[in-house]
Amino acid sequence: MTASITDVARAAGVSASTVSRALRGRPGVSEEVRAQITAVAAQLGYTASRSAASLASGRTFTIGVVVPYVGRWFFGTVLDSAEQVFSAAGYDVLLYNLGSPETRKRFFTRLPVRKRVDAVLSLLIPDEEESAALRSLGVPLATTVGGTRPGFTVVGIDDRAGTESAVRHLVNLGHRRIGMISGSSGPQHWTTPVERRNAYLDVLTDAGIEHDAALEADGDYTVEGGERAMTELLAVSRPPTAVFAQSDEMAMGALRALRRHRLKVPDDVSVVGFDDHELADVVGLTTVAQPVAEQGAEAARLLLRQLDEPDAEPPAEQVRMPIRLVLRETTAPPRPRGPQ
Amino acid sequence: MTASITDVARAAGVSASTVSRALRGRPGVSEEVRAQITAVAAQLGYTASRSAASLASGRTFTIGVVVPYVGRWFFGTVLDSAEQVFSAAGYDVLLYNLGSPETRKRFFTRLPVRKRVDAVLSLLIPDEEESAALRSLGVPLATTVGGTRPGFTVVGIDDRAGTESAVRHLVNLGHRRIGMISGSSGPQHWTTPVERRNAYLDVLTDAGIEHDAALEADGDYTVEGGERAMTELLAVSRPPTAVFAQSDEMAMGALRALRRHRLKVPDDVSVVGFDDHELADVVGLTTVAQPVAEQGAEAARLLLRQLDEPDAEPPAEQVRMPIRLVLRETTAPPRPRGPQ
DNA sequence: AATATGAACGCAAACGCTTGCGCAACAACG
DNA sequence: CGTTGTTGCGCAAGCGTTTGCGTTCATATT
Structure with missing residues (x-):
């Protein structure tokens, strides 16, 4: 099938561990060896298997995003911007579209994100039970759209x-x-x-x-x-x-x-x-x-920060983004009608 | 952390292999043992680690969906319906939002879906090189939005x-x-x-x-x-x-x-x-x-079918969905202006 | 010259599951 | 009552990584 890490190791004349360290920028590899390994890997079209990597390391480099309706403008826009932030940081996003009550219930009982994501961004407000389920995942949690919940970083508006x-x-x-x-x-x-x-x-x-x-x-x-x-x-x-x-x-x-x-x-x-x-x-x-897109991006950023600094788990931040009234053509003084 | 398969095995007094078979509905397990294992698993809140499972089996139960702009109505709607079909079938969806040329290029060179998905649905039309990259994944491929390409199942309209x-x-x-x-x-x-x-x-x-x-x-x-x-x-x-x-x-x-x-x-x-x-x-x-949503759903269904029957890989199906003119209020005969 | 120090790398043990194979136990067959 | 199947289950070998620890070797230290 596709090349594995041992193929690269063999071709480069080193051990698999060195390949792993070299490709991930870990110390303990001389620059020349690293360069050679990088070249060999590129030539073989090697990409580390995420499954194997996350099994071994515990990190999945994947973010779970749960949204009520991807099709609606608001959620689509939030998702769009959040995804860009995540993917720029090297994370993939696993999407869960929970439109109907059944899919929603199924998601929260089976919790398919378990052991699969490093964090979850929820675009819907989980109820008490649901948010407990999410907290049980033991990963950073964030929410856009109002309604603060314990354990969640929430970004919203006033x-x-x-x-x-x-x-x-x-x-x-x-x-x-x-x-x-x-x-x-x-x-x-x-x-x-x-x-x-x-x-x-x-x-x-x-x-x-x-x-x-x-x-x-x-x-x-x-x-x-x-x-x-x-x-x-x-x-x-x-x-x-x-x-x-x-x-x-x-x-x-x-x-x-x-x-x-x-x-x-x-x-x-x-x-x-x-x-x-x-x-x-x-x-x-x-x-x-x-600022819809900005809310998604900001929530994503906050999540990434928590992943980078797992030390001081900040106790549920809360961010409020600015709003402003945009005057267009659907408002005017009332038409004076008759008396009064 | 969370319960593993051996925890369940121990608690149920059986081996890990039996737990695996029992929970996935495989034959070779008596009904009573299966019931007991199911109960224990539920009580322990056990869910199989997807990483480990896919590493071992090669199946990821994940579909990669690549889309140009999730935020746009058309793509959001297609994604929405496709996701529903996938998740109903037990598949997760990995979303790749390829708005800018850079992210697009990055996606196709690094190909983060490699070894991570069982199939990919592309909502954008890959060029020759890109579609070759996708084909190299060795998984079923589908596309909505016109432009037939070899190796892709395409569903679109006339x-x-x-x-x-x-x-x-x-x-x-x-x-x-x-x-x-x-x-x-x-x-x-x-x-x-x-x-x-x-x-x-x-x-x-x-x-x-x-x-x-x-x-x-x-x-x-x-x-x-x-x-x-x-x-x-x-x-x-x-x-x-x-x-x-x-x-x-x-x-x-x-x-x-x-x-x-x-x-x-x-x-x-x-x-x-x-x-x-x-x-x-x-x-x-x-x-x-x-029929926007239907196109997404149909493409998803075709993909799932190919996954179910890997035997006769159907040579790039092509589905055309019906269209119809919807008359509303923005069309009328031209205003007769002056002579002619 | 002998020893301590550190850098570069290999070994091997996980990680949590799947699955081919082997082995009981038991039923059915002649 | 020996055979042949069948059923139900455990063993153990992977799957492809990561990572703690050990080894080697060159360099710095006394």
């Missing part, structure tokens, strides 16, 4: 501040009936939706606007969900003149619903999203931007 | 038919000046753009429309590129009344350019895309839909 800037923007424009499309469908421990909701409520209170439960709808974090939610909001007795969607996908769904209702954006209703999706710009969506 | 339906639709609406935004920037061997271009030219010829090179622009397969390309097209002496974009992303860029030019779609110019992007619906884009 959901509160982001939401406040969005909602306050609507208030400043003069809106009083401000709806919200949330993504509350997730599991309990997933804190982002509740943080955003709290921030939304606080801004309303600050502005002296009484909260109307009828102006909240669940959009399930999808385009379709957002469309449904907006449709619901339009059906209440006094519909909102502006809505804050907790994700751009939902905001886009809302835009579609509005178009179907022949309502003008932003003249009839203003819309602001969250994320700054790749295509938010295309549809002119005002949104609060978060 | 680019020709797809393009024809799109362009013919524009012709049927009465358009005579039909522009095209292509993604020709790729490497030579990447056939999709040229196939689509040929189909475009053929339809024009069939319709008795002389081809105008000024109506073609490169959009680089990105939103920004599409916007730039559309801007260029609008600057020619007699701008197109309709444009066919070779991808939805570019079409969306075109839409943005048109909006910036205060041109109405479809009244002033019609736009049709290609892919049926997740958000094509949101912007009302007429497009030719291709």
Whole structure:
């Protein structure tokens, strides 16, 4: 089949151990021998078997990345940037796509990453049991997307501040009936939706606007969900003149619903999203931007650092990346309608 | 650390070989012993080390997936569905994100998948040298996205038919000046753009429309590129009344350019895309839909089949999935302008 | 000149599994 | 009751690395 380390050793007239040391830059090999071995290895097209290497050394040079839906822009982007950091550092990434509850359960019970990865980056928030399972792996752990958990390095954004800037923007424009499309469908421990909701409520209170439960709808974090939610909001007795969607996908769904209702954006209703999706710009969506790719890269970097310095296991770092409101064309003052 | 096979063997009062056979469903183990071993293994939380297993058996139960940009919708979606098929079959996926030329080169020279995967699915078209490198792995190979190569199972769509339906639709609406935004920037061997271009030219010829090179622009397969390309097209002496974009992303860029030019779609110019992007619906884009997720799943299935029946290595299958034109709101007859 | 020091390298023992083979024990056959 | 199968299991030899330790030899030290 392909060349093994002993083939290289034989061809170079040295022992296998020397080949191993030479190729991995370990001390104890003279420069000339190292050069010769390197040449022979290249000529034979030799690459060390990762299986054998990790069996012997315990290091796998592989990072496990678990993500809910690779297909969604947010996760795809985080994964993309994280992978680049990992591969630049010589690590491979083992991907686990845990869309359905079944695959998710299967992953956490069988834990296929055991003895296979040096660290894991989770793009979903594990519940108590799941995070315990991950901790049992005994490797550094990191998470993007909110919800701090013990033992995890988490990098995220300030959901509160982001939401406040969005909602306050609507208030400043003069809106009083401000709806919200949330993504509350997730599991309990997933804190982002509740943080955003709290921030939304606080801004309303600050502005002296009484909260109307009828102006909240669940959009399930999808385009379709957002469309449904907006449709619901339009059906209440006094519909909102502006809505804050907790994700751009939902905001886009809302835009579609509005178009179907022949309502003008932003003249009839203003819309602001969250994320700054790749295509938010295309549809002119005002949104609060978060550095998605950077979060993935940063989480990856933190993980690598922990691998490099296994000494002082830093007790669950927490990094917050900046957010900012991006004004585009879906927000404007409310249309003065009749009295008031 | 974590339990090993000998721990389980000892606890169950049998030999390691029996544990191995029992847990993997191999014959030669009585049902009662198997049950007992299973119980002990579960209680100890035992999972076989993949490194050791693959070192011993040669099978890695891992598939390498190489993709140009995980972050892009198309690739993310293909990856998503392929991963599901693989993981359902008990395979893990090792992801290689080869965005930049450097990482790409590094991947193909160092070939980190060597001795690490049982098969590889490539979402990018390897050139002659690269595909030779992959073939040297001696494992089943598959590709989505056009461009057949020896030794690869390829699943794709009929680019020709797809393009024809799109362009013919524009012709049927009465358009005579039909522009095209292509993604020709790729490497030579990447056939999709040229196939689509040929189909475009053929339809024009069939319709008795002389081809105008000024109506073609490169959009680089990105939103920004599409916007730039559309801007260029609008600057020619007699701008197109309709444009066919070779991808939805570019079409969306075109839409943005048109909006910036205060041109109405479809009244002033019609736009049709290609892919049926997740958000094509949101912007009302007429497009030719291709079953993206299905392509990933199908490619994965074909790969698994080859792994199951290593006997008759089928000589490079080729699968074509159906496409269909999806009519939405960005196409209409040309606005009658002045004379002619 | 004798000894200590260190650099360069080889030996061999892991690492945790798989698998061909051998060996009991027992059933079925004539 | 001896043969021939069959079934269930253990032995031990790998799989291709890494790495602690030992050996050799040249150089520095007294």
